[in-house]
Amino acid sequence: MPANDPHTHDHGSELSEMQLRVKALETILTEKGYVEPAALDQIIENVETRIGPHIGARVVARAWVDPEFKRRLLTDATEAVNSVAEFDPVGAHLIAVENTPQTHNVVVCTLCSCYPWPVLGLPPVWYKSAPYRSRTVIDPKGVLADFGVSLPPGTDIRIWDSTAETRFLVVPIRPDGTEGWSEEALAALVTRDSMVGTGLPKSPEENKAGAAR
Amino acid sequence: MSIDQAIAAVPGIPRGPEGPLFREPWEAQAFALAVALHERGLFGWSEWTAVLGDEIKRAQAKGDPDTGETYYQHWLAALERIVAEKGVTDAAALGRYRDAWDRAADRTRHGEPIVLQREDFAR
Numbered sequence: 001m002p003a004n005d006p007h008t009h010d011h012g013s014e015l016s017e018m019q020l021r022v023k024a025l026e027t028i029l030t031e032k033g034y035v036e037p038a039a040l041d042q043i044i045e046n047v048e049t050r051i052g053p054h055i056g057a058r059v060v061a062r063a064w065v066d067p068e069f070k071r072r073l074l075t076d077a078t079e080a081v082n083s084v085a086e087f088d089p090v091g092a093h094l095i096a097v098e099n100t101p102q103t104h105n106v107v108v109c110t111l112c113s114c115y116p117w118p119v120l121g122l123p124p125v126w127y128k129s130a131p132y133r134s135r136t137v138i139d140p141k142g143v144l145a146d147f148g149v150s151l152p153p154g155t156d157i158r159i160w161d162s163t164a165e166t167r168f169l170v171v172p173i174r175p176d177g178t179e180g181w182s183e184e185a186l187a188a189l190v191t192r193d194s195m196v197g198t199g200l201p202k203s204p205e206e207n208k209a210g211a212a213r
Numbered sequence: 214m215s216i217d218q219a220i221a222a223v224p225g226i227p228r229g230p231e232g233p234l235f236r237e238p239w240e241a242q243a244f245a246l247a248v249a250l251h252e253r254g255l256f257g258w259s260e261w262t263a264v265l266g267d268e269i270k271r272a273q274a275k276g277d278p279d280t281g282e283t284y285y286q287h288w289l290a291a292l293e294r295i296v297a298e299k300g301v302t303d304a305a306a307l308g309r310y311r312d313a314w315d316r317a318a319d320r321t322r323h324g325e326p327i328v329l330q331r332e333d334f335a336r
Contacts, residue, residue: 012318012319012320012321012322012323013318013319013321013322013323013324013325013327014318015314015315015318015327016237016239018237018239018285018286018289019239019314020311020314020315020318021289021293021307021311022239022242022243022246022289023310023311023314023329024307024308024309024310024311024313024314025243025246025289025292025293025296025302025307025310026242026246027310027314027329028296028301028302028306028307028310029246029249029250029296029301029302032301032302034249034250034253034255034301035246035249035250035253036249039249040242040245040246040249041245043244043245043248043249044241044242044244044245111262111266112262112265112266112269113284114262122244125282125284128284130273130278163259163262164257164258164259164261164262165258165259
């Protein structure tokens with residue numbers, strides 16, 4: 001490893017192998033006019049601040065308080081999300097699947113890591129890992145147990161395998177004790193994992209405890 | 214704006230509620246490159262998915278644990294492959310630029326921005 005070479009370390013800078021390769025690719029693409037550095041910065045900034053689970057959380061919270069929006073979301077999630085002007089348009093076909101006391105939905109991408117980026121941001125590391133991708137289909141109960149999710153006995157677990165064209169968003173069950181809550185307050189209960197199906201929304205008590213910490 | 218300034222201007226690593234979405238800035242950069250090329254119409258996401266899935270399979274066959282931590286290495290390999298397949302560039306050019314960046318880093322004092330210059334390319 002060059003990084004361990006004291007000679008280069010003394011006066012030079014070090015770029016890792018991956019950094020070198022990314023820089024090489026970006027330099028060539030820029031020189032050939034395929035990409036613009038400012039546009040790349042904009043993309044990264046968007047990823048950081050504009051898209052993320054907070055978007056999905058607001059979609060879910062709106063569905064909880066607005067039955068008409070919920071109906072549209074479950075009918076055509078792409079249309080419903082895109083109708084809300086403050087969100088970035090969803091490119092791929094988005095399907096919302098609703099959890100009920102009888103059915104719990106879990107989203108996976110067995111092939112690679114297709115994920116509803118516009119509403120959930122970038123996928124967490126575990127979503128992309130081979131164990132999650134393969135085990136979720138074979139042993140969904142075991143996977144949910146690993147995430148600390150236990151469902152009432154007899155709950156049917158449905159697995160949704162994402163593709164490049166079709167992404168899924170889980171609409172979890174609205175927690176008890178939230179009657180009369182505002183959309184904004186409800187959104188704070190909606191975790192990323194609850195929208196993938198590997199978690200449940202926070203209860204009002206859990207949320208309070210988290211905020212006090 | 215020079216290329217290097219743009220790279221230096223890349224904001225901090227995005228974080229989700231449970232840690233970084235990217236573990237290192239180059240991962241975000243590689244991600245952004247794919248998004249930009251897709252926006253330009255070089256490939257569609259289904260085509261991208263197929264190439265990426267294939268790179269992941271290849272790596273697994275070579276013993277990659279594929280726990281998610283090496284994910285962006287596969288992502289970058291997929292990018293390098295798809296731009297070559299599309300005739301945008303080739304492995305030789307990528308290697309030449311990689312080596313030039315290595316030389317540029319080597320002659321740049323630690324802490325100063327690394328700028329690629331003509332002299333960094335081997336004659």
